[in-house]
Amino acid sequence: MARRSKLARKKNSVTLALIVLVVLVIVALVTGVVYLLLNTEPPADxxxxxxxxxxxxxxxxxxxNTEPLNFIQRQALTQRFKELAEKQVPEGQMISVFVLGESFTQNxxxxxxxCNPGTGEDKSKLNANPAQINARYTKEFRTPLIQLRQQITLDKPSDRSPVFEMLQLAAINGFDRVDAQGQRTLIVFSDMLPNMPEFSMFKGLPEFEQFAESAYGRKSQATLDGVEVHLNYLLNYPKLQTTKQAAFWEQYFDNSGAQLVEIDTFEG
Incomplete structure (x- = not known):
């Protein structure tokens, strides 16, 4: 009887150990599944x-796109698009690029x-595919964004330069059309010299208050609430692109609800 009791106890111990092992395996599997569910992001659009x-x-x-870019300006614009792709548009944020010229209604x-899908370098192989993410970033975001400069091929100046209308379209078909959370930024590459039948800075630069009260001034005001504006001045007409002109645009953007945070002289 004693021998049987020993065997029984040994058998019971082995059974208990197996049960504990099975329970631990199940707990580990459940924990792993829960972790993956909680840390796996829904697929991107x-x-x-x-x-x-x-x-x-x-x-x-x-x-x-109303003045041709010279060689230096083309090189600089390519570099700026590269910086946008690699540094200035964080993962998850959207970039919308408008190239607008004289016939702004057609573009x-x-x-x-x-959106920047990210490079995948901060993703875990447990719940993502970093190599696949990086390939998508390169093929669908970085490369086509940098190559956009090749689509800007104007070879002679336009008769008109609808700068105000361009800004309005960027607001309406850019910020207003996309439901984005977080920071909103407008980056402009232009000489900022409107030239339209109703108003032309080539004929003189009025005080902003005078312009804002005119019929054209009232209809050309954009709505850019909460937007940070960065101007990249193409110095095509340095004698006209003065500090007074820069102050005009600062008032214009302030009146639109935006903040002009930077004016950068563009190379070339």
Whole structure:
């Protein structure tokens, strides 16, 4: 009887150990599944590459295509697009690029509009595919964004330069059309010299208050509430692009609800 009791106890111990082991394995599996469920992001939009919850910020780029870019300016613009792709538009944020010229009504929508999908370098192989993410970033975001400069091929100056209308379209078909959370930024590449039948800075620069009270001034005001504005001045006409002109645009953007945070002289 004693021998049987020993065998029984040994058998019971082995059984208990197996049960504990099975329970531990089940707990580990359940914990792993829960971790993956909690830490796996929903798939991004296949077209815009934006997070399933929407863009976490929005940068609108406006390129004034009414004056031909010289060689230096073309090189500089390519470099600026490279900086946008690699440094200035964080993962999850959207960039919309407008190239607008004399016939602004024919190019009223962005020629490029996607979110930065990220490079995958901060993702875990447990719940993501970093290599696949990086390949998508390169093929669908970085490369086509940098190559946009090749689409700007104007070879002679336009008769008109609808700068105000360009800004309005960037606001309406950029910021207003996209439901993005977070920071909103407008980056403009232009000489900022409107030249239209109703108003031309080539004929003189009025005080902003005088312009704002005119019929054209009232109809050309953009709405850019909460937007940070960065101007990249193309110095095509240095004698006209004075500190007084810069002050005019500072007042214009302030009147639109935006803040002009930077004026940068563009190379070339």
């Amino acid at each position: 296949p077209v815009t590459l934006c997070p399933a919850t929407g863009p976490t910020g929005h940068t609108v780029v406006l390129v004034d 009223a929508m962005p020629i490029f509009e996607k």
